[in-house]
Each structure stands twice: as C-alpha cells, then as structure tokens.
Amino acid sequence: MLTVLSCIAMDHDYGLVALAALVCVLGSVLTMRLYARVRRTEGLQKINWLFMSGIIGGSTIWTTHFIAMLSYKSSLPHAYEPTLTMLSLAAAIGMTTLGFLVTAMRKTGPTIELGGAIVGGGIALMHYMGMAAYQIMGVLQWDYSTYAASIVIGVVFGAVSANRIARPVTRFCKHGAVVALILAITGMHFTGMSAITILPADLVTIPTAMIPDNVLIIIVLALMGVMLGLGASTYVIDMHSSQIAAERFRYLSLHDPLTGLPNRAALNDYLGERVRRQKADNAKFAVLSFDLDRFKDVNDVHGHAAGDAVLRTVSERMTAILDEGEFLARIGGDEFVALTRNCFLKSDIRAFADRLTHEIVKPVEWDGNTLLVGTSVGIALYPEDARTPEELLAQADLAMYRSKAAGNRMVCFYEPSMDVAARDRALLAMDMRNGIERNEFELYYQRQNNSMTGDVVGLEVLLRWKHPVRGMVSPVEFIPIAEKNGFIHELGDWVLRTACIEAASWKRPLKIAVNVAPAQLADVNLPARVKEILRESGLDASRLELEITESGIIADQQHALQIIRQLKALGVRIAMDDYGTGYSSLSTLQNFPFDKIKIDRAFIGGVTRNRHSAAIVRSTIILAQSLDIPVLAEGVENEAHMDFLRKEGCMEVQGYLFGKPMPLSDLDHVVNGDAGEDEDRNAKPSSAAA
Structure with missing residues (x-):
C-alpha cells in the first residue's frame, strides 16, 4: 500500500491525476446508470443499452488510464505505440460489453458476479496492453506479487459493482456500485503502476512513428469529451423520455379516454384537496351528481357509437361553459360529477345545475339522426351535508336517485331523510x-x-x-x-x-x-x-x-x-x-x-x-x-x-x-x-x- 501511495504522491502530476479522477467518477456514474438500464429492459432496448454502457464503460477505463499515464512524471524520453494503444481501447470496450452481457443473461445466479469479474479483468487487460504500448528509454522491472494484486483488485471490485446493481438491498446500493467501479479502475491502475520499476538504458531507443504525449493528450481529451457528452446526452434523453411517458401515463390514468374529462381517480384527488383546503378557509362548495336519462335507449336503438357521440358532445358542451372555481368529471357510463365553489346561496348552485342541464338536453346530431337525452341531478353541500369526499359523493348520488324517481328534470338537494330511506x-x-x-x-x-x-x-x-x-x-x-x-x-x-x-x-x-x-x-x-x-x-x-x-x-x-x-x-x-x-x-x-x-x-x-x-x-x-x-x-x-x-x-x-x-x-x-x-x-x- 505504501508503494502505491508513494507512486501517486511522488511520481505523478496532481493536476492530471485530478482530471483522471474526474473522468473516472463521471464515467463510472454514467456507466453504472446505463448498466442499470440493461438490467431493467428487454429485447432491442436491452441491446441498445448494453452497447452504450459497454462503449461508455470501456472509454472511461481507457481515458482514465491514459490520463493517469500522462500524469506520470518520467525524466526519460517516452512515447506510445499507436496500434497497441488503439487495441487497448478496443479491448476495454469489448471486455466491458462482454461482462455486462454475461451479467444480463439471467436475473439471478452467479453469472452476475462473473460478468462483473470479466469487466474487472478487462480493466487489467486494457491496463497492461496500454503498458505494453508505453515505449521508454529504459527497462521495465516487474514486482509480480503487486502485479497479481492489481489484477485481483480489478476483478473483485468489478464483481462487487455488478452485485450492487443486480442485488440491491437498499436504495443506496446504486451508489455503492459506482464506488466499486471507481475502485476497480483506480485501484487496479495505480497498484499496477507501482508494480514496475524503470531502469534507464541508453541502448534502448524509441522507434519512430510513435505517439508523443502532446498528441496523445489531444486524443484522450477528444475521446473523453465525446464519451462523456454521448453518455450524458443519452442518459438525459432517456430521462426526458421517461418523464414524458410518466406524465402521459399519469394523464391517461386521471382522464377518461372517450371524453377527455377527469375520471373518478382525478375527481377523488380534486375533491380530497378541496376538503383539505376548505378546512383552512371555512368556505363551502357543492358536489353535483348527473345521470343521463334515456341514454340506454340511444345505445339500444342506434348502437354504442351513437352513445359515444352523445357522451363526447355533452362533455364538450359542459366543459365549454365552466367558469373559474368549477370542475367536471366523468366517473363512468353516463354518470358525471360537477363541483362548484361559487355557492354563496342555493340559488347559485341551482343556476349552475341549470346551466349544465341546458347543455345536456340540447339535441345531438349524429349520422343523420337527432339524439335527445335528459338528466337527473342530485346535490350535496360541504360542510352542511358531509365533511369527507366519500360521504359527499354518496349523498349527491342519493339526491340524484331521488331526482330520477321524481322525473321532470327535477334538481334535488340532499336531505337526511334520504339516508334513512337508503339504509331502510x-x-x-x-x-x-x-x-x-x-x-x-x-x-x-x-x-x-x-x-x-x-x-x-x-x-x-x-x-x-x-x-x-x-x-x-x-x-x-x-x-x-x-x-x-x-x-x-x-x-x-x-x-x-x-x-x-x-x-x-x-x-x-x-x-x-x-x-x-x-x-x-x-x-x-x-x-x-x-x-x-x-x-x-x-x-x-x-x-x-x-x-x-x-x-x-x-x-x-x-x-x-x-x-x-x-x-x-x-x-x-x-x-x-x-x-x-x-x-x-x-x-x-x-x-x-x-x-x-x-x-x-x-x-x-x-x-x-x-x-x-x-x-x-x-x-x-x-x-x-x-x-x-x-x-x-x-x-x-x-x-x-x-x-x-x-x-x-x-x-x-x-x-x-x-x-x-x-x-x-x-x-x-x-x-x-x-x-x-x-x-x-x-x-x-x-x-x-x-
């Protein structure tokens, strides 16, 4: 451990080490988040995320290594063999992709840790291919125990990173996976660097057509920018798409697909919120339950397409006349519920009911036919009649059924006697x-x-x-x-x-x-x-x-x-x-x-x-x-x-x-x-x- 720390402290440029650390952290975060997508998706999407996580992960390993190599302060002339340098990048991407593929083959089982170990082995393979591409006027001497330790570090922490994503026990495990991958990359690199000693040798020459430090740093920085930009943009696009899908799903879950009106779930949310707010300001509101009369006759005589046309038309007409403080929902079949906060007097509520009723009873032209429906209306008041959403809806329904029994488009306000009759x-x-x-x-x-x-x-x-x-x-x-x-x-x-x-x-x-x-x-x-x-x-x-x-x-x-x-x-x-x-x-x-x-x-x-x-x-x-x-x-x-x-x-x-x-x-x-x-x-x- 002292050898590793002394290697970092004495033989490296701190600025480039910090840059390598930044690239490693950002790349590891992106890699593990992309790998999590691999675990959660199937089919073509899984292949896409697997390909992206392999590229970002392999590029992170490669750029971290070569920035760290560039930070290594050597007094001897050196350069980088281009073929092995590029092959090391291919090895990093290939082994990372292979490892993630193995972990994704099954939801459970030892293949998870095996795939993570392959990723760690890929880190070691890329490192030592990169070291083989490192040409210097000297002779490299190896400490094979440290060499073996570096490989073990890469393999073990690679397996841990996959384990924390695939077998989470808390919501913090995803962070543990990122830390494990960072340790796999940095631990393996700096342990591997401390395993070598460079002895000057004047007889050793550096071949021509090598990549000098200034060219390599341009290549590394360019790849680093492309890699981080590509990974980040991909992840952001996916997050945005997921957010749009979630918002669309929430909209669909809260709205009636036929009429576009809020549905029963949205009504419950809105009504619950109104009750909570009303407790604070002591205002009141009214809940109106509407049921269409003769709607079944329309369906029976003209078919469900005609019934759907009536529901859509009636919904559009009622929605068009809603004012501030008024709300309308379709809760199923031919049932609608309206809510108004503009209810200082019962006459105000009755006027609101009459406005909606007037729109409902207008003729609906459909396929050359004139369709007519009526409505029965029941009204319950908060807080006079009830103080919970469930009771308000139940009592508005009771009043609506009384209205339906009375006929003649009568608007009925809830009365306690209705509860007695319903219980009876x-x-x-x-x-x-x-x-x-x-x-x-x-x-x-x-x-x-x-x-x-x-x-x-x-x-x-x-x-x-x-x-x-x-x-x-x-x-x-x-x-x-x-x-x-x-x-x-x-x-x-x-x-x-x-x-x-x-x-x-x-x-x-x-x-x-x-x-x-x-x-x-x-x-x-x-x-x-x-x-x-x-x-x-x-x-x-x-x-x-x-x-x-x-x-x-x-x-x-x-x-x-x-x-x-x-x-x-x-x-x-x-x-x-x-x-x-x-x-x-x-x-x-x-x-x-x-x-x-x-x-x-x-x-x-x-x-x-x-x-x-x-x-x-x-x-x-x-x-x-x-x-x-x-x-x-x-x-x-x-x-x-x-x-x-x-x-x-x-x-x-x-x-x-x-x-x-x-x-x-x-x-x-x-x-x-x-x-x-x-x-x-x-x-x-x-x-x-x-």
Whole structure:
C-alpha cells in the first residue's frame, strides 16, 4: 500500500491525476446508470443499452488510464505505440460489453458476479496492453506479487459493482456500485503502476512513428469529451423520455379516454384537496351528481357509437361553459360529477345545475339522426351535508336517485331523510335474502274467470312477504329492490318452482299465470330452468302461462324473441302483461307469438266514465280479435265493468268482483272442488289495491 501511495504522491502530476479522477467518477456514474438500464429492459432496448454502457464503460477505463499515464512524471524520453494503444481501447470496450452481457443473461445466479469479474479483468487487460504500448528509454522491472494484486483488485471490485446493481438491498446500493467501479479502475491502475520499476538504458531507443504525449493528450481529451457528452446526452434523453411517458401515463390514468374529462381517480384527488383546503378557509362548495336519462335507449336503438357521440358532445358542451372555481368529471357510463365553489346561496348552485342541464338536453346530431337525452341531478353541500369526499359523493348520488324517481328534470338537494330511506332499502335487501330460508314468502292466487259463465279458468300467482318485524311488505317495495340487486333471479325461481309444485297437486287442471321480470327474460338460462322446474314438479307445460311486460322485451327484441320461442317450444303459454302502459307497439304484437293480452287495470277502471279509456280498451279487443289473440281484462270491480267487457267481446276477466288475491288455503274449494263450486259471485266489490 505504501508503494502505491508513494507512486501517486511522488511520481505523478496532481493536476492530471485530478482530471483522471474526474473522468473516472463521471464515467463510472454514467456507466453504472446505463448498466442499470440493461438490467431493467428487454429485447432491442436491452441491446441498445448494453452497447452504450459497454462503449461508455470501456472509454472511461481507457481515458482514465491514459490520463493517469500522462500524469506520470518520467525524466526519460517516452512515447506510445499507436496500434497497441488503439487495441487497448478496443479491448476495454469489448471486455466491458462482454461482462455486462454475461451479467444480463439471467436475473439471478452467479453469472452476475462473473460478468462483473470479466469487466474487472478487462480493466487489467486494457491496463497492461496500454503498458505494453508505453515505449521508454529504459527497462521495465516487474514486482509480480503487486502485479497479481492489481489484477485481483480489478476483478473483485468489478464483481462487487455488478452485485450492487443486480442485488440491491437498499436504495443506496446504486451508489455503492459506482464506488466499486471507481475502485476497480483506480485501484487496479495505480497498484499496477507501482508494480514496475524503470531502469534507464541508453541502448534502448524509441522507434519512430510513435505517439508523443502532446498528441496523445489531444486524443484522450477528444475521446473523453465525446464519451462523456454521448453518455450524458443519452442518459438525459432517456430521462426526458421517461418523464414524458410518466406524465402521459399519469394523464391517461386521471382522464377518461372517450371524453377527455377527469375520471373518478382525478375527481377523488380534486375533491380530497378541496376538503383539505376548505378546512383552512371555512368556505363551502357543492358536489353535483348527473345521470343521463334515456341514454340506454340511444345505445339500444342506434348502437354504442351513437352513445359515444352523445357522451363526447355533452362533455364538450359542459366543459365549454365552466367558469373559474368549477370542475367536471366523468366517473363512468353516463354518470358525471360537477363541483362548484361559487355557492354563496342555493340559488347559485341551482343556476349552475341549470346551466349544465341546458347543455345536456340540447339535441345531438349524429349520422343523420337527432339524439335527445335528459338528466337527473342530485346535490350535496360541504360542510352542511358531509365533511369527507366519500360521504359527499354518496349523498349527491342519493339526491340524484331521488331526482330520477321524481322525473321532470327535477334538481334535488340532499336531505337526511334520504339516508334513512337508503339504509331502510339496504336492510330490506339483506332481509329478503334470508326471507326465503325462513319461509317468510307466500304465494297468493287471484282468480281469472270466463266473462260469460263466471267459471274459474285460471289463477294468477302473486308474491307476498310476511316480514317478522315489518309485517306484510308490499311487492311494490321489495320487487324493485330485488331487480336492482339481482336477487330477482333467485326470487323468481322460488316463485315459479313453488307455484308449479302446488298447481301439480290440484284436482282441477287450472292454468296458473306467473310473472316474469325483465331481468329473468334477459337470462339465456330461463328456458332451461323452466324445463327443469316443470320436470321436477310434474306440471303439464300447457297449464303454465308466463306473463311478460313489453318493457321487458324492448331492450333486445331479438334476444327476447329467441327466449320466448324456446319457452313456447316447451309447451308454455306466453301472455303480454299490462298492455297499454308500455310501448304497446303494433310491431310487438305482430312479431311476438303471444297467447294472451292482459289489459291493464288502469284502463278498465275508467271504461264507464272516461271515453278515452273506453276507446283504448275497445280498440285493443278488436285488434286482438283480428290477430286471434285472447284478451283478459284486469281490475274488474263491478257489474258495470262486466257489462262493458261482455258487450265488447272480452272473454276473460280478473278482479275484485270475483275475489281478491288470497292464500291457497282459502281457495281449496276452487282448485280441488267441482267446477260448479267455484262460483263466488256474491263477493262484494272492492277498490283496494291487490
């Protein structure tokens, strides 16, 4: 060690030694950072980074060596053999590239340290090739133990540098790799220099055509500038490209690709920041939740391209009218959330909502079609309604759903009662799932009668829920919840299976009518389930009548038609329920093989006092007769209704005049008695809802 230090202290020019050290440090930093890229990339990129790291690393080793050689103060004439000098540069670049290639062959394993050792060996090879190119009027004597030590230093520290990059244990390991490479280069060089002693020899001559110091220093400085400039610019370009890619990725991660609006993640960030700021200045802001009305109809009728056009156009229009302090995001589907800090009065917020609504409801021209959508708006205020982003969004949604239920483009502000209603619906949904297991559900039946003879011709199945705490829960309350949370499939299967099993045990082969929800009709497995239930129950398929509404088939008519045809192939009858309340298009009656049309009770109740209701019922009966489709009128409550329906030729009726819905136990005489025992015409008419 003393020999090495004395070599540096006594035999070298400090200025050039400092320059060599600077080149070594800068080059080592660049080399190891480029080598780290080799470890992280694959394919062509890996080859590019491998080539660049090999050139920069080899050039760093070579320039450090020859600047240090130029700093060596020798009193004897000397020069450098050009071929070996250039070959030493090629050896440095080649061995460094080979070493990095070996380390990059596998993510783990001994090849990592082996490749680093090859880089260290390349440092030694380049050094001693450079020494062989060193021509001086003297004789070189070698200390072979120091010579061997120099090689070991290069190999060991080379292996350590690769190890620290490939096997990091802390974030500082990358710096350790740079230090190890610097020690490999400088330790090997100065140890190798201290291994030689130069003895003057007058008989030794320096051949001509050698490279003198002044020429070599120009070559070295030029290579040093090119090497450091190339490496630095490459690294900077890569860093800039990575930064641009990161910024692009962040933009994409925070923006909706269709509309360019901020997405849910950006909304959460913005809303969270607003809440943090508002705590400081005690100001308030409003969160507005928008949901497009009739957007599904646009998609269903014109396709998703039309829906995308509507979303883009609506987004552009709303964005164009935003003022300072206002923010808009699309959080999914046809849902938007807006935020405004300009809300001193509720009238200010309502005006903001009206501005956005005005842009939403404007017609959208697309592919020769005029597309129209509406919107429902719910509003929550900070800090009056909530103090966290999650609660604000949830309460704005609650208000929006209230707005949607109210219709007429009503703007709803959040009220605490909405939370109570939402929790109540959630509790009811949970209780519903347990209700089947606890046998809380029960089937009621309402008679369907021949209008001429009064005989019972069938029974409609109606579901009732006797809740242990709430008592009798109306289907109006729990059926929409079941449809929304998907429980309608399980509930519908239970109703159908129970009804078929009960009907199969009756002595009289009366028909049973079971309602099918739109979600059930959309399920491709419905025919298979019906077939299985009929097989299990033993019920004749001709006794089962499935009632569907037109709203259940309008979304995807081709799919619905395929399902209905499969059901009819089983022998099941299909009835259109609530005729007159939906689309009631003639094409639906023409295209779908209905076995019955049920006129809704809303029209029957007005046939004796409202000429419009009478005209609708009359025209429906005439239309059905022309199509050879039987008609059943619901909601028949008095003899005046019966007289009208008999006169118009309606053959089947259902209503309180013949009996309200009741449990099967109260209808034993109807389902198990003689045909003449089902007369119950003395029942008092009632206008109560079923």
